[in-house]
Amino acid sequence: xxxxxDFGTRFTIxxxxxxxxxxxxxxxxxxxxTTAIAALPEAHRRLSEAGAAITYLVDHPVASEPRxxxxxxxLLDDGRTGIGTQLHPWVSPPHDEDVxxxxxxxxxxxxxxxxxxxxxxxxTIRSAFGRSPRIYRAGRYGIxxxxxxxxxxxxxxxxxxxxxxxxxxxxxxxxxxxxGNAAFRVGGLVELPLTTVYTGRLRRFAPGLYSALGxxxxxxxxxxxxxxxxxxxxxxxxxxxxxALEAVRVxxxxxxxxxxxSFHSPSVAPGFTPYVRDAADLREFYRWWxxxxxLLAKLGVRSASEAELVEAIGQS
Numbered sequence: 001x002x003x004x005x006d007f008g009t010r011f012t013i014x015x016x017x018x019x020x021x022x023x024x025x026x027x028x029x030x031x032x033x034t035t036a037i038a039a040l041p042e043a044h045r046r047l048s049e050a051g052a053a054i055t056y057l058v059d060h061p062v063a064s065e066p067r068x069x070x071x072x073x074x075l076l077d078d079g080r081t082g083i084g085t086q087l088h089p090w091v092s093p094p095h096d097e098d099v100x101x102x103x104x105x106x107x108x109x110x111x112x113x114x115x116x117x118x119x120x121x122x123x124t125i126r127s128a129f130g131r132s133p134r135i136y137r138a139g140r141y142g143i144x145x146x147x148x149x150x151x152x153x154x155x156x157x158x159x160x161x162x163x164x165x166x167x168x169x170x171x172x173x174x175x176x177x178x179x180g181n182a183a184f185r186v187g188g189l190v191e192l193p194l195t196t197v198y199t200g201r202l203r204r205f206a207p208g209l210y211s212a213l214g215x216x217x218x219x220x221x222x223x224x225x226x227x228x229x230x231x232x233x234x235x236x237x238x239x240x241x242x243x244a245l246e247a248v249r250v251x252x253x254x255x256x257x258x259x260x261x262s263f264h265s266p267s268v269a270p271g272f273t274p275y276v277r278d279a280a281d282l283r284e285f286y287r288w289w290x291x292x293x294x295l296l297a298k299l300g301v302r303s304a305s306e307a308e309l310v311e312a313i314g315q316s
Contacts, residue, residue, distance in 0.1 A: 053305035055082035082306025084135030107144020197247035
């Protein structure tokens with residue numbers, strides 16, 4: 001897909017706005033806590049004051065909890081903040097499937113069940129926030145053969161379920177290792193992959209070299225430490241600041257039209273994700289954003305809101 005000429009180089013921040021759960025444990029229908037949402041207004045303020053428009057991709061435990069609804073509704077009042085959908089099937093009714101790793105990818109579910117979960121979640125978001133969601137992300141990036149037709153029939157305009165240059169095939173999920181960072185059309189939808197950048201002196205040989213290194217014990221880690229080749233996703237979660245800054249420079253230099261950033265909402269409070277375990281990690285989380293947003297501003301990369309994305313797609 002080609003962005004309109006006046007769109008320029010932009011960036012998005014899509015937040016996986018979700019319940020708290022044990023990242024090391026099995027999937028559980030009972031894990032529906034949303035206490036970390038109380039920390040979102042501070043994170044929102046800091047990112048917004050730096051010029052970022054944020055889109056919250058909300059799952060069922062968040063969309064159906066009154067206090068979480070209230071907090072997010074207040075954030076939407078600024079006119080720049082967007083709301084979208086994230087489907088975690090194990091906590092999204094109807095609960096007609098077994099809870100296991102394969103079924104944690106919603107695209108693996110039977111068409112009728114995937115559709116039913118999508119309908120209930122879409123209606124819950126519409127009822128809670130007074131607007132129809134237009135952006136979708138499958139939980140665990142788990143799109144399947146029916147996902148795009150189901151989304152299009154329900155008025156969605158954008159999918160952001162593909163994590164460029166990653167594969168979940170070993171867990172029964174999709175393989176995006178051949179997907180790049182450019183936006184593209186799938187029927188009546190536009191796919192906005194999460195941006196992943198190869199950096200290092202040998203990046204011109206990726207992705208073939210990166211794939212081959214996966215078969216060498218500690219090969220990827222060694223090449224990364226030597227500055228030869230790294231795979232850097234645009235997220236503050238487990239991605240060092242220096243790597244992220246280099247990835248932004250490379251992406252912009254390569255002509256990437258839209259840089260798609262993401263993080264999980266529980267990371268804005270200590271103790272809910274492995275990425276932000278304590279107050280020190282939270283300070284590092286914000287330091288990461290301060291540095292990245294400053295570089296984006298220096299490079300002239302502007303934020304794109306949900307409304308601006310949808311408008312640009314209609315013009316392209």
